[in-house]
Amino acid sequence: MNKKVVISIAVLFLAGLTAAFMLFNEQEVLKEEAEVQELPSSKDGIEIRTEKDAYTTSTDRIVLVITNNSEETLGGTLFEVEKKAEGQWYKFPLKESGPIEAVGRSHPPNNTSTITLFTDELKYDLSQGAYRATFAGMAANFEVIE
CATH class of the missing domain: 2.60.40 (Immunoglobulin-like)
Structure with missing residues (x-):
């Protein structure tokens, strides 16, 4: 695979992981x-x-x-x-x-x-x-x- 494609996939994965963590964290904080x-x-x-x-x-x-x-x-x-x-x-x-x-x-x-x-x-x-x-x-x- 092209190095740019691998880096792009890694960046997208990290962005998705960060968004999922933020959503999970928000649900933990905002319960009521x-x-x-x-x-x-x-x-x-x-x-x-x-x-x-x-x-x-x-x-x-x-x-x-x-x-x-x-x-x-x-x-x-x-x-x-x-x-x-x-x-x-x-x-x-x-x-x-x-x-x-x-x-x-x-x-x-x-x-x-x-x-x-x-x-x-x-x-x-x-x-x-x-x-x-x-x-x-x-x-x-x-x-x-x-």
Whole structure:
């Protein structure tokens, strides 16, 4: 066989093996489907967004910005990260250390505040793809890029 053909076959084989490994790894990480697939980014005078539209796989933090234009204080609630795979949202697992710092915090009316998720709180490293931060029945979409 021609040397170029052998190299081409080897490259294609490795690419296929890599794709299969990534799919297997993604299935291991994303086991639990999100309870709600469609979430707004704002409701009742409260809006959430991430500080950036895109984060890199090596980022050490994701910042959620909460703008409370309502007349009531928003109490602490769960802040979770979900990843989209094959058209569905899945919970991105946290380490066993407990909930993200959002629990117990309050967000006063007519104010903007932030919650920071340090990525070392996640059970797995971030990989490229579509993600969302969920908080108080809302979602802020963001991308993770290389």
